[in-house]
Amino acid sequence: MPAPRLVPSATPDAPAVDLRSWLSTLAARDDLAVARENLSLIDELAAVAKRTERDKAVLFPRPGGHDIPVVVNLFTQRAWVADALGVSEDDLLPSFLAAARDPLPWTEVEQAPAQEVVHTDVDLLKLLPIPKHNELDSGPYITAALLIARNPVTGIQNVSIHRCQVSGPNRIGVLLLPRHTLAYLRMAEQADKGLEIALVIGVHPACLLASQAIAALDEDEMEIAGALLGAPLEMVKCRTNEVRVPGHAEIVIEGRILPKVKEPEGPFGEFPQYYGPRAPREVIEVDAVTHRRDAIFHTIVGGSFEHLVLGGVPREATLLQHLKRSFPNVLDVRLTRGGTCRYHLVVKIDKTNEGEPKNIIMGAFGGHYDIKQVVVVDKDVDISSADEIEWAIATRFQADRDMVLVAGALGSKLDPSAEDGISAKLGFDATAPLSDDPLSFRRIRVKGEEAVDLSVALVKNPEAAFAQLMNRQSR
Template sequence: MTDLRNYISLLKKNREIKTVKTKVSTKFEIAGVTAKIDGSHAVLFEKIKESNFRLTANLVGTRKRFALAVGATENNIHEKVILAIKNAKKPEVSSSAKFMENKSKNLLSMPIVTHFEKESGPFITSSIVYATNPETGQQNSSFHRLMPIDKSHFSIRMVEGRHLHRCFVDAKEHGEDLKIAITIGVHPAISIAGAYQAEWGSDEMNIANSLLKGKLTLAKLPFTRLQVPAGSEIVIEGKILQDKTHPEWMVEMLQTYDHKRSQPVFELENLFFRNNPIFHDVLSGYSEHRLLMGMPIESKLNGELKRTFPQTEHVSMTNGGCNWLHAVVQIKKKDESDPKKIIKKTFESHRSLKQVIVVDTDIDPNNAESVEYAMATRFQADKDLVIIKNVRGSSLDPSSDQQKLKTAKTGIDATRSLSKHPEGFELAKIPKIDKIKIEKYFR
């Protein structure tokens, strides 16, 4: 039960996916349909005009589907992810894999989607890249978007200083191209592990194996000798050329366009895919993209804050903050100094954060109206506001200093004052309201 098809069957069982049998185009139409259903259902497109592959999207576009992917409930997602990181275990390696059923030399046979009007081209957005860490010999896995140049070349987006880029720089310093493998269409638990920012030298597939209860199997590729999930729908192997670049620009998590950059070029060696393959597309800046990137960070924050401050109940990366720039921390306050200490630690744990709001346990951190209520009734700007100036922030934030990557950050203590009578802050409740079934009264 560790491949994409198993997960789609689970979504069908839970009525969380819709099937589109009408033939659709990769040029804006798939993106448009995905955007329209954003936050409601996953989608499976059976017929694509430009390709014989099927295509799925919005697989983990809600916390419910994210929980299904890791075998959790919405209330214990982070406990499950944190435990998987703690108990990461190396997967078994198989001598066979279903993706070996077909082989091609044409990257353009895939249904690569054109999403937005001003992007530099179509992009593969769900691609997980595998490379060997030059220092430890362990594999590294991470998300990187790919733009086709021709049938055997992609540009590959890499953030400087991140793990794949460090592997690439090492290979280049030794006068070599970097051999990599790429998977498209894997069980979302594998994607979630690939999105997690593990320590340098760690193998994210060990985390994926733990999330999948030790049932993940890898298979070794003929050219790169890298090991990838055996149940992958599509596997690409080749090399990132040390001396070639290509211009591109794309839409980021904030639904804004990134600036034009020259990125390294990938050259194809082999393209493998299963019979009747399923391509996975992630619509940039929409719920699946944000949750895939933000939820592993949310798990990290929950783990680190609860370990350092036991009074922490829950940390949420907010939808309004694109699940990346804003966080709400729910605490059981014991001392008036708790919120500001927690604000400081939260910023330290995730550098991209721009705003942290601390609330009490009667405030739902996932409900924007509830959080605003806490600010309206429990926050005083002259003593509960923290402003941190001229510090490193997110490169995605267009309002920041993009050259120096400097920004200002805001911390807000929206908790009840311990020096005031608690009765003044108590939310009124109606007894047994949860047992009232409203349809019984309106027939």
């Protein structure tokens, strides 16, 4: 099989149109590393991915002897997410919110690259380079696939990402939380039928981001992806069922979630940096695999930066929109990496009234049940900086006055400190009082710091300059 052909975007500022175009962008700016051939799919590939996750995407040729290469670390930094959509980092959340408010319906095509090769005799581990990631994972996992399911009543599609354990040649264990895919499955089970689905691997970053939007039931996330791209997404009907999938995808696994069938799945390394336990889960039976002739397999190491950033940005956008409805003076939000981009939220506000930070804290808890800690800060605090957030708590917060504690609330079932998802919620009002002497909470600054050009202010050969200075001092 020839190496994947990476085609650059039409213009430098245009968002990439598929996975390989985004990889070309990364390669052109030296953000894409290429591993040596034949690294093992068991642990070794994930180990390299973890060592490079802060600054490099990595392409693995012939991993485990497979012809299909694997790519990891598509989103190691928040700025990359913005770059993939052709917007600035400041415009990232507003752009996502605009797309969610005004989605763009997709168009259907009869033929697409995703179906250039069709396999109906399926052995997943022979066909695809599916890695094992964390040490105690129960085996190879598909981790970066869009799971697209159709409402069995209306035909409207839902898109999400789930951990998928390969448990047989054509069998996949899948963790379904109580959300839209599970709701569709329950509808299908009422008619004693399985739920038709597709697992879509290797898509444009906009599709991955859109899949994580906190949308209502029967809102198709691929329409949000189209709005992010500024053009309708081209979708093609699966070969063995009625599901429509992105035509630019690298790989598509077609199948059904079996009705009222569960089999053991897990453990699996999850986003909180702990293992999700082994338990009976729903089962996908695979009917076909289609892919491009020169396909690329995308994987996400469980609990990696890519895992956190991909889940965090769409949630931030949704939470920002939720809070702004009631609190127009909310300026920005951030789900922190230390809080797994799920549990700890920071809210920046232009404070106008005492007491409103506590209202905002309670509003944030209602925005998503995963949120267990909220810090509200003033507009002078950089909420992308852990040091700045800690500084605001250290200098503007008093526990007996500024803390909100809620016991016995619903939280994340993947939080190991919770009891079957029952969690405490904690809020910090780390804003300065409005009534105090303005100088009491005025931040110090050095005049002219922002205007300093270090290339002019500092000499280019400090070792020689130091030696010359010491010679002069010794005279």
